[in-house]
Amino acid sequence: MPHAAAATPQLLRRVNAQAVLRHIRGADVATGTELMALTGLTRASVIAVCEDLIGRGWIVEQDQPADPASPRKGRPARRFAFNRGAGFVLGLDIGAATTTAAVADLRGTVIGRSSGSFRAADIPAQERIGVVDLACCEALEAAGADPGRVLAVGAGIAAPVDRDGNVLVTQRFWSLFDVGLRSALKELHGWTVLLENDANLAALGERWRGSGVGVDDLVVLLAGERLGAGVMESGRLLHGRGGAAGEMGYLDMVEGVGSSDGIAALVRQWSAAGGGPSAGGPASAPRVFADAAAGDPAALAILDRISERMARVIASIASLINPEQVVIGGAVAESAGALLPGITALLPRFTATPPRVTVSPLGDAIVTAGAVRHALDYVEANALELALPARG
Amino acid sequence: MPHAAAATPQLLRRVNAQAVLRHIRGADVATGTELMALTGLTRASVIAVCEDLIGRGWIVEQDQPADPASPRKGRPARRFAFNRGAGFVLGLDIGAATTTAAVADLRGTVIGRSSGSFRAADIPAQERIGVVDLACCEALEAAGADPGRVLAVGAGIAAPVDRDGNVLVTQRFWSLFDVGLRSALKELHGWTVLLENDANLAALGERWRGSGVGVDDLVVLLAGERLGAGVMESGRLLHGRGGAAGEMGYLDMVEGVGSSDGIAALVRQWSAAGGGPSAGGPASAPRVFADAAAGDPAALAILDRISERMARVIASIASLINPEQVVIGGAVAESAGALLPGITALLPRFTATPPRVTVSPLGDAIVTAGAVRHALDYVEANALELALPARG
DNA sequence: GGTAATTTAGATACAAGCTAAATATATTGC
DNA sequence: GCAATATATTTAGCTTGTATCTAAATTACC
Numbered sequence: 001m002p003h004a005a006a007a008t009p010q011l012l013r014r015v016n017a018q019a020v021l022r023h024i025r026g027a028d029v030a031t032g033t034e035l036m037a038l039t040g041l042t043r044a045s046v047i048a049v050c051e052d053l054i055g056r057g058w059i060v061e062q063d064q065p066a067d068p069a070s071p072r073k074g075r076p077a078r079r080f081a082f083n084r085g086a087g088f089v090l091g092l093d094i095g096a097a098t099t100t101a102a103v104a105d106l107r108g109t110v111i112g113r114s115s116g117s118f119r120a121a122d123i124p125a126q127e128r129i130g131v132v133d134l135a136c137c138e139a140l141e142a143a144g145a146d147p148g149r150v151l152a153v154g155a156g157i158a159a160p161v162d163r164d165g166n167v168l169v170t171q172r173f174w175s176l177f178d179v180g181l182r183s184a185l186k187e188l189h190g191w192t193v194l195l196e197n198d199a200n201l202a203a204l205g206e207r208w209r210g211s212g213v214g215v216d217d218l219v220v221l222l223a224g225e226r227l228g229a230g231v232m233e234s235g236r237l238l239h240g241r242g243g244a245a246g247e248m249g250y251l252d253m254v255e256g257v258g259s260s261d262g263i264a265a266l267v268r269q270w271s272a273a274g275g276g277p278s279a280g281g282p283a284s285a286p287r288v289f290a291d292a293a294a295g296d297p298a299a300l301a302i303l304d305r306i307s308e309r310m311a312r313v314i315a316s317i318a319s320l321i322n323p324e325q326v327v328i329g330g331a332v333a334e335s336a337g338a339l340l341p342g343i344t345a346l347l348p349r350f351t352a353t354p355p356r357v358t359v360s361p362l363g364d365a366i367v368t369a370g371a372v373r374h375a376l377d378y379v380e381a382n383a384l385e386l387a388l389p390a391r392g
Numbered sequence: 393m394p395h396a397a398a399a400t401p402q403l404l405r406r407v408n409a410q411a412v413l414r415h416i417r418g419a420d421v422a423t424g425t426e427l428m429a430l431t432g433l434t435r436a437s438v439i440a441v442c443e444d445l446i447g448r449g450w451i452v453e454q455d456q457p458a459d460p461a462s463p464r465k466g467r468p469a470r471r472f473a474f475n476r477g478a479g480f481v482l483g484l485d486i487g488a489a490t491t492t493a494a495v496a497d498l499r500g501t502v503i504g505r506s507s508g509s510f511r512a513a514d515i516p517a518q519e520r521i522g523v524v525d526l527a528c529c530e531a532l533e534a535a536g537a538d539p540g541r542v543l544a545v546g547a548g549i550a551a552p553v554d555r556d557g558n559v560l561v562t563q564r565f566w567s568l569f570d571v572g573l574r575s576a577l578k579e580l581h582g583w584t585v586l587l588e589n590d591a592n593l594a595a596l597g598e599r600w601r602g603s604g605v606g607v608d609d610l611v612v613l614l615a616g617e618r619l620g621a622g623v624m625e626s627g628r629l630l631h632g633r634g635g636a637a638g639e640m641g642y643l644d645m646v647e648g649v650g651s652s653d654g655i656a657a658l659v660r661q662w663s664a665a666g667g668g669p670s671a672g673g674p675a676s677a678p679r680v681f682a683d684a685a686a687g688d689p690a691a692l693a694i695l696d697r698i699s700e701r702m703a704r705v706i707a708s709i710a711s712l713i714n715p716e717q718v719v720i721g722g723a724v725a726e727s728a729g730a731l732l733p734g735i736t737a738l739l740p741r742f743t744a745t746p747p748r749v750t751v752s753p754l755g756d757a758i759v760t761a762g763a764v765r766h767a768l769d770y771v772e773a774n775a776l777e778l779a780l781p782a783r784g
Numbered sequence: 785g786g787t788a789a790t791t792t793a794g795a796t797a798c799a800a801g802c803t804a805a806a807t808a809t810a811t812t813g814c
Numbered sequence: 815g816c817a818a819t820a821t822a823t824t825t826a827g828c829t830t831g832t833a834t835c836t837a838a839a840t841t842a843c844c
Contacts, residue, residue, distance in 0.1 A: 006432035007407040009802060009829040015399040016830090033792070040398035042832055043793075074791025075839040160714075163626065217633040229712070233632060234555065238625050240714025241609040244745045245625070248711050319640050320621070320712050322552075322632025353636045401800040401831055408801090424821070434803055435822075466820025467810040 013049070014384050016041060020049045021383060024059055024082045025107075031077035050080050057086050057388040082107070086388050088145045089379060090136055090191070091371030092155040093198065094181075096121070101135040102368040103143040106151075108208070108376055112143025113368075125180045132181060133188060149389050152378045153191045154371035155181070156198035158226060162243035165195045194378055198222060199246055200237050201370030202360075203230030206327045208373045210366070211358040219246075219323045220360070221313070222330040222367075230370075231321060248313070292338075307342035314343065314357060315350030322353050329360030405441070406776050408433060412441045413775060416451055416474045417499075423469035442472050449478050449780040474499070478780050480537045481771060482528055482583070483763030484547040485590065486573075488513070493527040494760040495535040498543075500600070500768055504535025505760075517572045524573060525580065541781050544770045545583045546763035547573070548590035550618060554635035557587045586770055590614060591638055592629050593762030594752075595622030598719045600765045602758070603750040611638075611715045612752070613705070614722040614759075622762075623713060640705070684730075699734035706735065706749060707742030714745050721752030 016039065023038045024030045030038075035046045053059045062079040084107040091102040091110075096118075103112035116135040118128060140147050159174040161167055167178045178195060185191045196204075199222040206212040206220045216235040222228050229246035231238040238245045291299035314326050328336045336359045347354035360366055379386065408431065415430045416422045422430075427438045445451045454471040476499040483494040483502075488510075495504035508527040510520060532539050551566040553559055559570045570587060577583045588596075591614040598604040598612045612622040621638035623630040630637045683691035706718050720728045728751045739746035752758055771778065 006437075006802085007404045007411075009401070009404065009800090009831085011407075012399045012401065012403065012801095012830055015403070019399075031792085044795090044833090045398075045831060047793075048830085072791080073789075073841050075793070077792060231712070233625070233630050233637070234628075236626075238630075238713065240625065240745075241716035241747070242714060242745060244711075244714040246712060247714070247744065316708065317712065319636075320623070320638060320709060321630065322634060322636040322639070324633035352639065353632075353634060355633070398831085401802090401829090404801055404830095436804090436824090437802060439822075440801085464820080465812050465818075467822070469821060 013052070016045065017049050017052060017384055020046065021053055021058055021082075022380070024053075024080055025380070029062060029079050029081040031079055033077060035080075047078075050078075054080075056384070057083060058383060059083055084109075087149045087151040087379070088140075088143070089372055089375035090139070090150055090153040091368040091373075091375060092132065092136070092153065093201075093367035093371060094132060094155055094157050095198075096158065099132050099135050100364075100368055101132070101139040102365070102372055103139045103145050104372045104376070106376070106379065108372055110365075110368075110372065112139040112141070112145065114138035114142060125177050128177055129181050129184045133185065136185075147189050150189065150191050151386060151388075152375040153185060153193045154201065154374035154378075155193055155195050156201040156367045156371050157195065158198050158228070160243035160247055161195050161197045161200075161239075162241075163237075163239040166243075167195065168242050192378075194374055196237075196371070196374055197228065197230070197243060197246070198367045199228035199230035200239075201230070201374055202329050202366045203232050203237065203327075203370065204373045204377075205362055205366050205368075205370030206230075206329060206360055207232060207235075209369055210327060210329075210360050210362045212325055212327050215323075215325045217321070217323045218325050218327065219317055219321060219355070220327045220329050220366075223328065223332045229317065231317075231323075233321065233323075303339060303342065307339050308346060310339060311343045311346035311350055314355065315347055318347070318351040318353050318355050323355045325356040325358065327358050327360050329362065329366045333360045333363070333366075405444070408437065409441050409444060409776055412438065413445055413450055413474075414772075416445075416472055417772070421454060421471050421473040423471060425469060427472075439470075442470075446472075448776070449475060450775060451475055476501075479541045479543040479771070480532075480535070481764055481767035482531070482542055482545040483760040483765075483767060484524065484528070484545065485593075485759035485763060486524060486547055486549050487590075488550065491524050491527050492756075492760055493524070493531040494757070494764055495531045495537050496764045496768070498768070498771065500764055502757075502760075502764065504531040504533070504537065506530035506534060517569050520569055521573050521576045525577065528577075539581050542581065542583050543778060543780075544767040545577060545585045546593065546766035546770075547585055547587050548593040548759045548763050549587060550590050550620070552635035552639055553587050553589045553592075553631075554633075555629075555631040558635075559587065560634050584770075586766055588629075588763070588766055589620065589622070589635060589638070590759045591620035591622035592631075593622070593766055594721050594758045595624050595629065595719075595762065596765045596769075597754055597758050597760075597762030598622075598721060598752055599624060599627075601761055602719060602721070602752050602754045604717055604719050607717045609713070609715045610717050610719065611709055611713060611747070612719045612721050612758075615720065615724040621709065623709075623715075625713065625715075695731060695734065699731050700738055702731060703735045703738035703742055706747065707739055710739070710743040710745050710747050715747045717748040717750065719750050719752050721754065721758045725752045725755070725758075 019039050020035055023035060027034070032043055032046050032050070035041070036043055039046065041049070050059065054061060059080050060083045062081045064076050064079070084105045086106055089104050089106070091104065093100045098115055098117045100113065100115045102110050104110045114135045116131040118131055137147065140150070157167070157174055157178070159167055167174050182193045182195070185193050199220060202222045203218060203220040207215060207218050212218040212220070216232070218232045220230040222230065227248055229248055231246050292303050317323065317326065340357060340359065343357055347357070362369055411431050412427055415427060419426070424435055424438050424442070427433070428435055431438065433441070442451065446453060451472050452475045454473045456468050456471070476497045478498055481496050481498070483496065485492045490507055490509045492505065492507045494502050496502045506527045508523045510523055529539065532542070549559070549566055549570070551559055559566050574585045574587070577585050591612060594614045595610060595612040599607060599610055604610040604612070608624070608627040610624045614620045614622065619640055621640055623638050684695050709715065709718065732749060732751065735749055739749070754761055
């Protein structure tokens with residue numbers, strides 16, 4: 001049996017340092033007195049902790065601001081600021097056809113971005129990894145960030161990933177890809193890669209900087225090339241046994257209707273109508289919506305039909321998970337706004353606990369935003385264990 | 393802003409005492425050396441912690457066993473044992489028609505049980521509370537347990553309860569009942585009542601002492617008077633925004649089929665066929681199963697139909713939550729065994745991640761078992777904050 | 785411009801809890 | 815009875831915390 005780590009005095013420092021760091025991170029700059037109030041520690045302890053954190057590189061002591069704007073009495077306080085440039089994180093959105101990499105500082109501000117496309121669907125894993133690596137390096141270059149200062153990489157893929165960040169072997173394609181990707185980036189740059197399902201990352205992103213800020217029970221529908229849901233309950237991502245929570249590809253059949261009438265079909269239909277990423281047909285989404293606004297019965301019927309399907313899916317989620325809010329994101333999001341009133345109106349007919357329904361404002365960046373957040377979560381949780389590379 | 397409790401040296405003792413107590417609870421009796429190995433602490437600390445726990449009444453020092461069966465060399469070790477009689481917990485199953493109370497010691501062994509019925513559906517809350525209180529007192533009497541030594545009361549009701557143990561005001565009937573129940577039991581006996589949804593408690597019970605032991609991603613379908621699901625993900629109960637997670641009453645409509653064909657109808661149909669609690673019609677469940685076994689086409693058709701409905705419900709859960717196992721419990725459980733092969737065979741057609749499906753072995757006690765576990769969880773989590781009443 | 789008031793910083797004394805190492809105690813085996 | 819063995823207890827020292835007192839730096843005021 002493994003040791004249950006004994007609580008030694010050092011644990012106290014770690015706990016208190018985490019608390020202090022969390023507050024400084026949230027407040028941009030903090031004084032000892034503020035930290036005393038926030039943490040409940042004495043001044044002596046707060047100062048000791050801050051000195052510790054300065055030594056580790058996580059915070060820096062700021063000069064006194066020469067601004068007469070805030071003239072306060074008494075001896076000026078030492079000002080401790082979060083060192084947002086102590087390192088960087090990468091957020092990756094690895095799709096079937098393209099990959100996007102985003103570089104962010106430790107506050108999550110994106111300071112570099114780059115995309116790359118895969119030449120074909122059946123290229124060898126080595127080439128795929130090369131495209132991803134190139135996107136990462138280009139994004140770092142654009143940000144002026146040293147690859148050696150990347151503390152973690154969050155990566156979203158369109159496959160189930162369990163809560164330990166592993167892809168099931170049964171997912172043959174992604175499995176091979178992943179094994180190679182993770183070890184390749186580790187060997188090339190020494191990076192730690194944290195894999196997650198793309199819909200789960202979308203949920204993280206939406207709760208962080210989307211329309212679900214502060215919502216603990218949140219579901220994000222990521223509809224585009226495929227349909228997946230990222231489910232957060234009590235502020236935590238749900239994975240299920242094999243990471244397949246929210247994989248609704250098969251819901252079609254469950255609905256008891258022919259699969260040609262199900263969700264996947266809905267997305268296809270929508271896409272064919274110009275709402276999806278591969279738009280271009282004569283019946284474009286804008287035209288359908290315009291026609292509907294003008295009162296065209298055929299266009300209205302299409303919208304009604306789509307709204308009802310969406311409402312049924314959301315109601316099914318509401319009955320099982322009871323989220324406070326459901327966000328529609330992904331490629332279909334830009335067209336989804338017009339459907340909201342219809343969906344919202346239908347929901348009470350299908351569920352006793354209808355959630356608020358919104359459309360994601362994050363657009364294409366929904367997965368990379370979540371990937372950045374995922375990497376930051378890891379860095380923040382392990383801050384005191386991670387050694388910051390010395391400033392070059 | 394509230395103080396984030398500062399980590400003081402006392403926290404160490406609390407953490408280590410919890411760890412030691414947890415191990416002693418699991419091992420029945422432990423020596424200092426064993427605890428050193430399990431916790432990673434030094435002997436001095438382990439002994440100090442144990443002395444502390446003895447003083448608080450949670451553990452007792454056992455006499456040396458005069459058994460030559462285990463003749464060991466060296467100085468005999470002090471033997472610390474969990475004081476399972478330091479207090480008691482109550483587990484309540486509060487149904488629409490009846491209430492059952494179970495008394496258990498701190499190991500969860502049920503040592504007393506009693507039930508009571510409500511005279512009618514519309515009796516005043518005061519009378520309802522009286523029935524519940526009487527069942528509690530009778531169960532305690534049967535167990536020979538002093539009501540003053542009850543440390544917590546877990547109570548399951550057939551309504552949504554949020555993760556703080558509160559019933560939504562919109563649930564008018566249960567809301568009134570609960571407010572009265574909680575304060576009444578507090579005033580009468582000083583008990584702390586922990587409310588939970590009955591299906592959620594069924595999940596706790598099933599993971600504790602049912603067919604889901606050790607399963608972290610578990611769903612329990614509680615089918616009887618109504619249909620509800622208790623969902624555990626990563627070993628935690630899911631509540632959702634208002635505690636309505638798993639309330640599948642409305643799934644009928646979502647399935648896109650007439651509600652007369654849905655789940656509630658399934659349960660009604662099953663019940664009418666004698667599978668439910670209100671059995672008694674001429675077409676009893678045993679007869680249907682017997683006929684089916686004899687090859688009767690009509691009976692076989694009924695079973696097939698029910699199996700397919702069950703499979704669709706479970707598949708819907710599998711697609712959204714991806715549990716490792718689904719347990720069928722409640723009044724229909726006794727008849728459900730015969731359906732398992734059919735359900736299991738159908739599942740792969742409806743979901744890519746079919747869970748293992750089993751039938752609960754807990755019978756009527758499924759909710760009280762979970763209620764006891766719920767109360768024990770509370771007691772164990774707050775052991776060092778709870779003052780044990782002095783031995784009478 | 786000196787002085788009081790105010791606010792923060794730093795230093796000292798002490799308490800809680802843990803480790804480590806030396807010493808004491810109780811039992812078995814010969 | 816004595817060695818071997820396993821456990822218990824004691825003592826010194828480390829880390830981290832609190833509490834309290836004194837020092838420093840700035841503003842406000844006369």
